Amino acid sequence: MILGALLIGASIIAQAFLTVEIVNNVFVDKIAFEENVPLLISLLLVLMLRPFLSYLMGRAGVKMAATVKQRIRKALLDKFSREALLTSHQGQSGQKVSVLLDAVDEIDAYYSKYIPQVFKTAVIPIFILIAVSTQHLETGLIMMVTAPFIPIFYIIIGIRTQKKSEEKLEQMTVFSGRFLDTIQGLTTLNLFRQSKKYRNIIKESSLNYRDATIEVLKVAFVSSLMLELISMLSIGIIALEIGLRLIVFNSMSFATAFFLLILAPEFYLSLKELGSAFHTGRGSMSAMKKVSEELGRESEEVTWGDRFIENRKTPPKIALKDVSYQYKDSGFSLSSLNITIEPYRQVAVIGRSGSGKSTFLHMIAGLLPPQQGEITIDDHPMTSLNEGSWFSQVSYISQHPYIFTGTIAENIRIGSKNASQSEIEDAAVKAGISAFVATLEQGYETIIGESGRGLSGGEKQRLALARAFLKKPNVILFDEPTTGLDLYTEKVLQSAMNSLSQNATMITVAHRLHTIRKADHIIVLDQGKVMAEGTDKALYESSELYREMVNVQTEEVTL
Known part of the structure; x- marks a missing residue:
């Protein structure tokens, strides 16, 4: 970019020189047109070179902006993907989308417009000032005295611009978050007759965003007006000084006067364009601040290594060694879990609501990091495994599996991109x-x-099971998959789950105990602790808590 700025500066001087030389030869010295043809050809080449160089600099700025935005979005996505499950659920989805898309796009102007203009303004005015001073020192001094007023003004305006841009970006983030939340919960709002209230909330957010945008535009218009006024007054002073010397005092030649008058607007144009770019750049700084805050936000992350699972045909041995996890907000904790799950076992995890069943499953899945102790996979710490290698072995089917917008085939194929149509079916x-x-x-x-x-x-559950059948995982995690389903659908799903688990380790968190009483191993959790382990028969005889839970559900079915 420095080289481009140097060449543009040289082309401006050359353009002014050739224009003055041609006009002076034709109208003052009365030289024949044929003798000016080489000068005209040179001027034509310079006129073509200048926009071409500007295009190259602009293109370099656009490429730089695209590269920076790509890296920032990758950093944000990496951060979001590394975040543990609980951290990823914090905040509004719309706000995160706004930062990832809108805020990053706001950064574009800083790299595509402001930085290229900084290079131009660092070089071109100096070139012009030197050229002017060599021809007429007094005009050069006028330029040096008047030039600082433009950057001083746009620095003052720029501070206000950044503040207004921050307010605009904040209003846009709030609006995006509220709008997405409202759209996703529209059915619930209608059922509770709250749609009108939330319509007014969205309207208020929209109007706030509009007002913030108008404030930024007001500052931009005032800034443009003042920059034009300062540059016009400065050019007017120079023109007056040159006119007096040329006509009244007769102390300057026409060629010199014309040369200075051509370069004076170019000098202030470069400074003025930096002012406009500076205004845009300050707005981009607000977006960068928003992105930096998101990247710098402390979050709980799952740590992975680079070890690949060697035996992909046999389910791994999973062991939890003194594993503990505590929630900061509620104070609930899983304490000192010591559990070993052998390959091909069908393990069930049961307990009252809030006993830690889903947290237990999330840690085994690799979605939550243990705060104490470690989880080992075939005697290797889970933190040493390659993330992709572990997730290729695991299928997690929750109560509410997420189904993406797309075809049924695309949703089934999501974990097995190279699957054929016959395999999907x-x-x-x-x-x-x-x-x-x-x-x-x-x-x-x-x-x-x-x-x-x-x-x-x-x-939805059967679609999620189809994903698992296609993926053929070695470890299958079910988080109360039959909750809320009718008995027929539950029976169909249970049959499919049993078929799926024949060649894998299956760990099921269950609410309906009759679905897991045939499990090889049942773990009873209560208040974050393992209260009992064993088969259904052994637990019914030895564990009062398990016996109570079975009897309660038996009575419910009888009633």
């Missing part, structure tokens, strides 16, 4: 969803709405 048959797909006009190419809109709870 086979997985759907095993998961018990093929009969439902067959009733659809477009079959596996049917588009599903965001979050699985259009599918029932059971259909």
Whole structure:
């Protein structure tokens, strides 16, 4: 960019010199047109060179901006993906999307416009000042005296611009967060007759964002007006001084006067363009501050290593050694868990609500890092494993599996990108969803709405099971997958789950105890501690808590 700025500065001087030389030759010295042809050709080449150089500098700025935005977005995505499950659920999704998209886009102008203009303004005015001073020192002094007023003014305005831009960005983030939350919960709002209230909230956020944007534009318009006024007054002073010397005092030649008058606007134009770019750059700094705050925000992250799981055909041995985890807000904690899960075992985890069942599953899945102790996979710490290597072994099916906007086939294929259509259909048959797909006009190419809109709870679960059948994992984690389903759908899902677990280790968090009483090993949690372990028969005889839970559910079924 420095070289480009130097060449543009030289081209401006050359353009002014050639223009003056041609005009002076034709109108003052009355030289024949043919003798000026080489000068005209040179002027034409310079006129073509200058915009070409400006284009190259602009293109370099755009490339730099694109590279920076790509790196920032990658850093944000890496941070979001490294965050533990609880941290990732904090804050509004809309605000995170706003930072990732809108705030990063706001940074563009700083690199694509402001930095290239800084290089130009650092070089071009100096070139022009030297050229002017060599021809007429007094005009050069006038330029040196008047030039500082432009940067002083836009620095003062720029401070206010940044403040207004920060307010605008904050209002945009608030608006994005509220709008996305409202859209996602629209059905609930209608049911509770709160849609009108939230419509007014969105309206208020929208108007606040509009007002913040108008304030930024007001500052921009005032800034442009004042920059134009200062540059026009400065050029006017120079023109007056040159006119007096040329006409009244007759102490300056026409060629010199014309040369100075051509370069004076170029001198102030460069400073003025920096002022406009500075205004844009200050707005970008507000966005950068927002992004920096997000990147600098402390968060709980899951640590991974570079070890790959060697035996991918056999489920690994999973061990929790003195594992503890405590929630900061509620104070609830899992304490000193010592559990070993052998390959191919069907393990069930039960307990009252809030006993730590889902937290236990999240830690095994690698979504939450233990705060004390360690989890080992085939005697290797989980923190030493490669993230992709571990997740390729695991399928996690929760109560509410997330279904993406797309076709049914795309949703099933999400964990196995190279799967063929026949493999997808086979997985759907095993998961018990093929009969439902067959009733659809477009079959596996049917588009599903965001979050699985259009599918029932059971259909979502079966779709998630189809993903697992296609992936063929070695470790399958179920987090109360049959909760809220009717008995028929539960039976279908239970059959599919049993089929899926034949070649894998299955760990199930269950609420309905009759679904897990045939498990090889049952773990009873209460208040974050392991109260008992064993088979259904052994626990029913030895654990009062387990016996109580079974009897309560038996009575509910009887009633």
